[in-house]
Amino acid sequence: MKTATPTLARAINDRLALDLLLERGPLTAPQLRTLTGLSRPTVSDLIERLRVDGLIEVTGETGEDRRGPNARLYGVVAGRAHLAGVDVRRDAVHVTVADLAGGVVDAVTRPLPPSPDLAAVIAETVAEAAGGRALNTVVLGAPGLVHPRTGLTTDSGVPGWRADLLPVIRDMLGVRVLLENEVNLAAIAEHRVGAAAGHDDFALLWLDDGVGGAVVLDGRLRRGASGGAGEVGLLRFEGREFCSLLEADVVRDLAPGVIADRIVQCVFTLVAVLDPGLVVLGGATGRRGGEELATLVARRLHDLSPAPTRVRPSAMEGNAVLQGAVLTALDLTRDTVFGGT
The missing domain is CATH 3.30.420.40 (ATPase, nucleotide binding domain)
Structure with a gap:
């Protein structure tokens, strides 16, 4: 069995710390040491590396109720990247834009006009919700079969639908775009935070x-x-x-x-x-x-x-398809920004 190289070990430790910061909120260096089991020098180097890379920042201090210096709290820089989830319905397009921590930045719904240029409506709604922010990933949910390898679709019943909708929207937005069946995205949401958790x-x-x-x-x-x-x-x-x-x-x-x-x-x-x-x-x-x-x-x-x-x-509040799209885009964006391991 091969041992991890120093570079790979650092990447694994960095991702572990980032995931903990996202899951538990701001943490101190001692808390990170306790949760990860890493040594003091390793955590110190990790924190410095992530700060230099602009992935974490000091968000406050803790320890006011004890003697000695306060411990710094570190949190993920949520605005480092943004992403969008899209739910394409037969009567409207719903878009939610979120930051790297999963916080909702904006949400826009636009009704579909008769005989729409669907790709243009989706692209315009995404751009409106993004509000000038660069997006890392956009995940669309829509009715119909989506081929898992080609991304081509069957007729979804949505006005203006076209089999090559995915590549057309990719060209319009100029970012990574994925298309998924809308019920599949609802299942992802139920699995992560709903009745199937x-x-x-x-x-x-x-x-x-x-x-x-x-x-x-x-x-x-x-x-x-x-x-x-x-x-x-x-x-x-x-x-x-x-x-x-x-x-x-x-x-x-x-x-x-x-x-x-x-x-x-x-x-x-x-x-x-x-x-x-x-x-x-x-x-x-x-x-x-x-x-x-x-x-x-x-x-x-x-x-x-x-x-x-x-x-x-279902235990989902609100639009389960849209929440599944955001969760999927969030996973992909974090993998990109944090680096794969």
């Missing part, structure tokens, strides 16, 4: 103005060979597509038990094939139904499947 295996059933799914196994989002993993809206029950049975407008006035009867048909298919152990009901219907709907689905599923499966409503 702490679970390596789960399926998200998205019930909104569109119906779809996303699959996370062994802690990794699974896209499939062509980006079609989780597209449960195409399943047919009694001659009807699942999406036509459970779109938000269709179920709005139905009783919870009737909605649960429809949902469980799809959930049973997911459980029988994947055995995820957890199914999250997301989108407007999943959030509105809450624990009551999740419990009804779980009871019906128990009668159908021998595989133990928990069913939970």
Whole structure:
């Protein structure tokens, strides 16, 4: 087994310290020593190196309640880089710009006009939200299949959609841009900070103005060979597509038990094939139904499947797709700015 070179060891230690500063907030040098297990000279060198590189700064002092000099508090320079998450809907484009610490800088929503130049609308909305700030990474979420290697898409149903939307927007913005299926991004948000936090295996059933799914196994989002993993809206029950049975407008006035009867048909298919152990009901219907709907689905599923499966409503506040886009862009930006290890 090869040992780490001094350069690699420094890079690993630097990233460890930066991640701790992001996770726990400003820390002193003694706190960094305790949390990392590194020696005093190593932490001193690390702090000096990160300060010179403009990645951390002194944010205050602590220790006023004890004798002796106060200890400096160090924090990440949040404004060192900015990123954007974008949720492309059939009626509007939503953009959130955040800094390196994940703090929201600005958010803009722009309705889509009839027959829009979609790429131009997205680029203009991103630029408005950025407010002149240079962006490191932009992550877009949209309906439809996104090929995991080429980034080319199927028709999403969004006005003005084009299969080559990704390269066109990259040219317009002049920054790194990634395109991802919107339900996949919602699943990333649920996995990181929502109902699936702490679970390596789960399926998200998205019930909104569109119906779809996303699959996370062994802690990794699974896209499939062509980006079609989780597209449960195409399943047919009694001659009807699942999406036509459970779109938000269709179920709005139905009783919870009737909605649960429809949902469980799809959930049973997911459980029988994947055995995820957890199914999250997301989108407007999943959030509105809450624990009551999740419990009804779980009871019906128990009668159908021998595989133990928990069913939970989404725990996301606000736009889960947009939050997943920001989280994904944040990870990529930090890797770029902090350096890969």
